[in-house]
Amino acid sequence: xxxxxxxxxxxxxxxxxxxxxxxxxxxxxxxxxxxxxxxxxxxxxxxxxxxxxxxxxxxxxxxxxxxxxxxxxxxxxxxxxxxxxxxxxxxxxxxxxxxxxxxxxxxxxxxxxxxxxxxxxxxxxxxxxxxxxxxxxxxxx
Amino acid sequence: xxxxxxxxxxxxxxxxxxxxxxxxxxxxxxxxxxxxxxxxxxxxxxxxxxxxxxxxxxxxxxxxxxxxxxxxxxxxxxxxxxxxxxxxxxxxxxxxxxxxxxxxxxxxxxxxxxxxxxxxxxxxxxxxxxxxxxxxxxxxx
DNA sequence: ATAAACCTGACTAAAATAGTCAAGTATGAA
DNA sequence: TTCATACTTGACTATTTTAGTCAGGTTTAT
Numbered sequence: 001x002x003x004x005x006x007x008x009x010x011x012x013x014x015x016x017x018x019x020x021x022x023x024x025x026x027x028x029x030x031x032x033x034x035x036x037x038x039x040x041x042x043x044x045x046x047x048x049x050x051x052x053x054x055x056x057x058x059x060x061x062x063x064x065x066x067x068x069x070x071x072x073x074x075x076x077x078x079x080x081x082x083x084x085x086x087x088x089x090x091x092x093x094x095x096x097x098x099x100x101x102x103x104x105x106x107x108x109x110x111x112x113x114x115x116x117x118x119x120x121x122x123x124x125x126x127x128x129x130x131x132x133x134x135x136x137x138x139x140x141x
Numbered sequence: 142x143x144x145x146x147x148x149x150x151x152x153x154x155x156x157x158x159x160x161x162x163x164x165x166x167x168x169x170x171x172x173x174x175x176x177x178x179x180x181x182x183x184x185x186x187x188x189x190x191x192x193x194x195x196x197x198x199x200x201x202x203x204x205x206x207x208x209x210x211x212x213x214x215x216x217x218x219x220x221x222x223x224x225x226x227x228x229x230x231x232x233x234x235x236x237x238x239x240x241x242x243x244x245x246x247x248x249x250x251x252x253x254x255x256x257x258x259x260x261x262x263x264x265x266x267x268x269x270x271x272x273x274x275x276x277x278x279x280x281x282x
Numbered sequence: 283a284t285a286a287a288c289c290t291g292a293c294t295a296a297a298a299t300a301g302t303c304a305a306g307t308a309t310g311a312a
Numbered sequence: 313t314t315c316a317t318a319c320t321t322g323a324c325t326a327t328t329t330t331a332g333t334c335a336g337g338t339t340t341a342t
Contacts, residue, residue, distance in 0.1 A: 001144050001261065002229035003254070005331060015249045027287065041332055047289065060340030061286045088143035108156045108277050112268070113144070119264045120142065123257060136249050146300060168318065182301055188320065201309030202317050 007085040009037050010045050011132075014079060017055065018071045018129045025057075025064030045083060052082035072130035080124060087120045089113035148226040150178050151186050152273075155220060158196065159212045159270045166198075166205030186224060193223035213271035221265060228261045230254035 013031050020026050028046060032039040046065060049055045056068045067074065080086070090113045154172050161167050169187060173180040187206060190196045197209045208215065221227070231254045 001142065001148065001226065003142050003231075003257070004329090005232070007142065008230075008232070008250070008254070009331095011253070012250050019249075025287095029287075038332060040334075043289070044332090050289095057288060058340095059288055059338085061284095061342065063287050063340075065288090085142065089149070090144075091146070091149070108160075108273060109149070109153050111276060111280070112152070112273055113149070116144070116261075116264060120257075120261060123260050127253065132249060132253055135252060139252070145298090150300095170318075179301060181303075184320070185301090191320095198319060199309095200307090200317095200319055202311060202315095204309075204318055206319090 004085060006045060006083055007080055009035070009041065010049065010079050010083050010085070011076065013037065013042060013045065014049070014054070014067070014074070014129055015132045015136075017065060017067060018074075018133050025062070025066050027064035030064070048083045049079070052078075054078060054082050067129075070130075071133060072128050074129045075125055076127045077121065077124040087117050087124075089117045145226060147186060147224055148221055150176070150182065151190065151220050151224050151226070152217065154178065154183060154186065155190070155195070155208070155215070155270055156273045156277075158206060158208055159215075159274050166203070166207050168205035171205070189224045190220070193219075195219060195223050208270075211271070212274060213269050215270045216266055217268045218262065218265040228258050228265075230258045 012035050016031050016035060017026050028039055028042045031037065032042055046055060046057075050057055050065075053068050054074060055065045057063070057065055090110065153176050157172050157176060158167050169180055169183045172178065173183055187196060187198075191198055191206075194209050195215060196206045198204070198206055231251065
């Protein structure tokens with residue numbers, strides 16, 4: 001059970017962005033250098049973040065990205081949704097639900113995985129970008 | 142972020158086992174058929190479960206496996222530990238901790254991933270095999 | 283103009299996963 | 313004793329996913 005780099009990078013980059021938001025757009029090049037993430041890879045990630053209205057791009061020289069919403073309104077779950085990072089605990093697709101109806105032993109654990117999925121998703125729904133930046137400032141004091 | 146089949150299978154198989162425990166050993170062949178898991182793959186998994194004293198093997202005809210501890214004393218975390226299924230949210234190894242000391246922006250999210258890891262592990266520490274079987278019986282009524 | 287920076291899609295190497303396969307050994311029962 | 317059942321082990325491999333790279337754009341401030 002592990003978090004992918006794509007998901008980790010997206011949050012790292014957005015946290016970086018959140019620190020400089022409302023001042024100037026932040027270029028991917030800067031984020032790439034600061035966070036040690038490949039520029040090309042960042043572009044893929046930000047393309048999705050833009051399409052899902054997490055960030056807004058500013059083109060041209062001195063361009064870059066800014067958050068499209070307030071940091072407190074961007075939850076981790078929104079970020080992961082945007083880049084298709086999903087929490088998956090079961091293999092079963094919806095069509096095969098019939099085989100998980102409480103009659104076979106498969107169902108013995110089905111409920112558990114649902115619980116686990118909810119448990120993790122709840123964490124993502126609670127945490128916002130603002131929490132991250134705040135937490136970092138507090139710990140620095 | 143997803144659970145691997147190995148982890149899912151291990152729990153499914155042990156839940157299956159827990160239902161029949163204290164009566165007769167359960168053969169991997171039976172589990173394989175009931176749960177739809179490759180027999181060879183199950184053998185790999187049970188080899189580790191045995192070495193980690195989660196189960197005990199009974200050889201010979203009518204042999205199979207039984208739980209080595211009481212179902213309520215086997216937590217999911219014990220199972221995952223046994224088969225090397227770990228929750229990993231960060232890439233950083235211990236040596237590179239220097240680069241995560243609160244001075245670089247990397248740390249902005251480091252704390253978050255630790256929280257997430259704990260959040261998930263807590264779930265695994267709380268749930269026992271007994272919970273699974275119990276829950277299943279209750280829902281059936 | 284031109285350089286910085288966004289934008290897009292196709293491609294690919296490496297790693298992890300999810301097994302398979304082969305060749306055993308141990309044991310209970312007929 | 314012999315035979316079938318079932319555990320045991322280690323090596324191998326196909327598939328999938330991940331984590332990028334690469335090549336070509338377009339837009340816009342200066």
